[in-house]
Amino acid sequence: MDLRSQEWFGRTGKDGFIYRAWMKNQGLPHHLFEKKPVIGICNTWSELTPCNAHFRDLAEAVKRGVWEAGGFPLEFPVMSLGECQIKPTAMLFRNLASMDVEESIRGNSIDGVILMCGCDKTTPSLMMGACSVNIPTLVVSGGPMLAGRFQGRKIGTSDLWRFAEDFKTGKMSQAEFVAAEACMARSIGHCAPMGTASTMAAMVESLGLALPDNATIPAADSRRKVLAHMAGIRAVELVRENVRPSDILTRQAFENAIMVNAALGGSTNFIIHLMAIAGRIGVELSLDDFDRLSAKIPLLANVQPSGEHFVEDLFYAGGLPAVIRELKDFLHNDAMTINGRPIGDNCVEAQCFDRNVIATVEEPFKPESGIAVLRGNLCKNGAVLKPSAATPELMKHTGRAVVFENIDDYKARIDDPELDVDPSCVLVLKNVGPKGYPGMPEVGNMQLPAKVLAQGVHDMVRISDGRMSGTGYGTVVLHVSPESAIGGNLALVQNGDMITLDVEQRLLHLHVSDEELAQRLVKWQLPELGYDRGYVNMFIRHVTQAHEGADFDFLRGASGPVVKRDSH
Template identity: 45%
Template sequence: MTKTPEQFRSHRWFGDQGLRTFGHRSRMRQMGYDPQDWEGRPIIGIINTWSDINPCHAHFRNRAEFVKKGILQSGGFPLELPALSLAEQFVKPSAMMYRNLLAMEVEELIRSHPIDGVILMGGCDKTTPGLLMGAISMDVPAIYLPAGPMLRGNWHGKTLGSGSDSWKYWDELRAGTITRADWEGVERGIARSYGHCMTMGTASTMTAIADALGMTLPGASSIPAPDSNHKAMSKAAGRRIVEMVPEDLKPSNILRPPSFRNAIAVAMAMGCSTNAIIHLIAIARRAGVPITLDDFDAASRKVPVMANVRPSGDQYLMEDFYYAGGLPALMKQIAPYLDLEMISVTGRPLAEDIRQAEVFNDDVIRPLEKPIYQEGALAVLRGNLAPDGCVIKPSACSAAFQDHKGPALVFDTYEELKEHIDDENLEVTKDTVLVLRNSGPVGGPGMPEWGMLPIPKKLLREGVRDMLRLSDARMSGTSYGACVLHISPEAHVGGPLALLKTGDLVHMNIPERSINMLVSAEELERRRANWVPKTRPFGRGFGRMYAEHVSQAHQGCDFDFLETSAGDPVPEPKIF
């Protein structure tokens, strides 16, 4: 049913001539608007996560102007609303700690303002899930506008990938194979434009997931941030959101269980970040769809990695992926694994959205019969170390770690790890299993990206470049190596990882999806009896709320009171 202007949300603020609407209308006039600007028009909120300290979003001031042009062209009335920026590189202790705060802000920005539809501007890692979670909970017509990847890096004629090459050259500096001047050259050349990471890190993964869910214009996630097509896409998104308001096309019409299965399949084919699991579970729970770790593992066993993009790939970056055809081309390649009837913000089924897609470089976007990795990007492991699950990215680590057994070397804090990891007398070999604990959602706090534990310096000098590493933390999607992450429950709340001791044997078997400490149940019970709970990191403010209400990694790390199943829906505001 087509909505009339009298049925728009904003009509409650401006639609009659009472005392309250007098206040609303007079204050709009105070800003230079008049009734011709809002009467009979959809009012579109542009939720913009630009800030002076977010390089991924440095172009959003400009892009918001293109969105406004599109909105005006289609007869809408644009209103820009700033929101928490969450610059991954700068926010401490972790941007993850504030993802839910952004989601709350977005939901309340929409609820409390005369907004009929919304453009969500994000891209840096936590902004995509945060924006989507808030908009899904509010359920007004919405389009996600991704920031786009930055241009590829360059140093001494070598192509640099954000994150991935930072870790690589840092190890070489610590090993003494490059100089400090070399390192500074990498620093200057690795990030050459605005836009988010151009490797298949969390940013590129999550914008692709938003695209696959149908919440962006088709293929929007692949467009590099500095490309002129990004401006055109921004304007097109502005035009389309105005059309969606009378159509009443909302996230609840788009996000169905098959939509999330499509997104998981795309994530696997892209060689996704491990963080995709946490964020997509949280997004799905906001939509009332019960996605679990098992859904990811099942897809992983079927869908091969098709995108030859670092760190799973060996050569290319997101700029190359766009030139090769972008996400629509990849989705067309994996069409047998997708439900092509799911609709997007276009109102059309996926089959129609990708019909014209082509692959222009089949080394970047591989055919099904020639993947870069036969199984999916992620594997979910369980055992007495992680009864609720943990995750590893087999496509980004050495095949030697498919089945590995070794003694644990346990660090209780990141500070302790940093203090000892470069000690030449550290008792460690290439078979040792490095362990960092108390770094999960509550213990971190905020589950920092510490999971790619550094290789001890003495081993780097021996040529070792990968080891098995375990943590209840996360790692950057640009990271690589045999890193087991998101061990759940976390050690800080009494998960079995808290009972592991240095010297205990740890056995990981990826084909069998198992991870265990080879310690008897009786011994673990004795250790449990002696375990002393730790105090929570924060006693007040948002940190306290976070610690008291955040769920564990396998549940998406959302707040218990924000999931769809949590209590009655918040009523729409009444205008008295």
């Protein structure tokens, strides 16, 4: 077994002295540096990332497993992205965090790595960075929080959007709003519904890069620590077996992840992150793959925001292995996973204990699931919609456009009593794409105008080049590409234009002639984004479009584990 860490610790003379001596100030005995697999614990713990604030404790469970297996655990921090804290949007910094992870892994004396992920962007950023280096890797997610309790019922993050509507229309007082805050996030962990965080945890399990049950064990459950302990053991074994992400993350693994996401009603953010990961590991994916593979999978998980229960309930009902077993006739069951067994074998003994939470393929919770990829003159490179979270009556709809030029315009006018809008209209939000915001924020599920909410209406067709929170819902068209900030046709939509959405036909059409659009484009001006220095300037210059994963153009492909120069 050739250990990468021995390039540091196995040297003689001055170089070996330098690498070992300063490490020994932590009280580490010399024998640890003698051919023991070094397992890096890449930790996104931060008090500014509440979803990950329990990771210090969880990392200790990982270390116990590493020690037990004869490894040498070394924990290190990387940039952490708190979805509800960091401004202007966590997505702006996903690629930066991935670069931090990539360089931290490659530049240090690590033979294998355990990625500790929780909040939305921490999972894809760590995965992207680790895939670029491609040393033995395993993911440990932080787990969902327990469902909240408010006024006698369970609540979760998806209820925020309902509370916001009720507060806006006077059905909920400020005091009740504050009380709900304390009730919703009542334990450690990430969001309780099948939002982006749990979608990402399910993604890594269905890809095969995490142990079974990683996706659904609640953060507060002691079994989460047991899983972390077992992950520590397995990480040492992966180094000894020289199993790398490229051995696990095959085309078949990515197809499995897409189909499992469909059955779960996972977040639309799944597309952008999986595309970026595929680009790093060298697997070709397109938007059409998501549409094709999702189309045949019904919704099996009755979990918010597409259903009524929470990820905690999904675990009690059998967890992700039970869902995967229901999909056995669709999946690549021989795709290998990180525990050395095919994904089909991992789930052969899984059981469902509650059919109200996990349905069967023959009698699904909803026939529509997954991701619908739309095409048309309004989105030449595609747009996406989540059918399981949409209103059936709006899945085929033609309406008059009510246009907001940017997020500030939207906020200033959405509740204006003079706004010319009715429930049949189509809300259009421009300049919230990867370059336009910049960072592509989760503002796509725009709150409806107050005058429409007052009529008892709770959904309208909404279109933008931005994203939607994984906990959001509604008939919302997202990720329009090319985005408006680079002159995509979305930039040319005017108030009063008619737009047709036809999900069955996968169509998003602007009823304006090509000639008229060409004339509008001549008059269109590139927006002034106002960032002339630093990381954000680099982001704008190098970020790819949504249908390409919104990664940096210079980060596609692998960098490998070799350090080019050695200063010692």
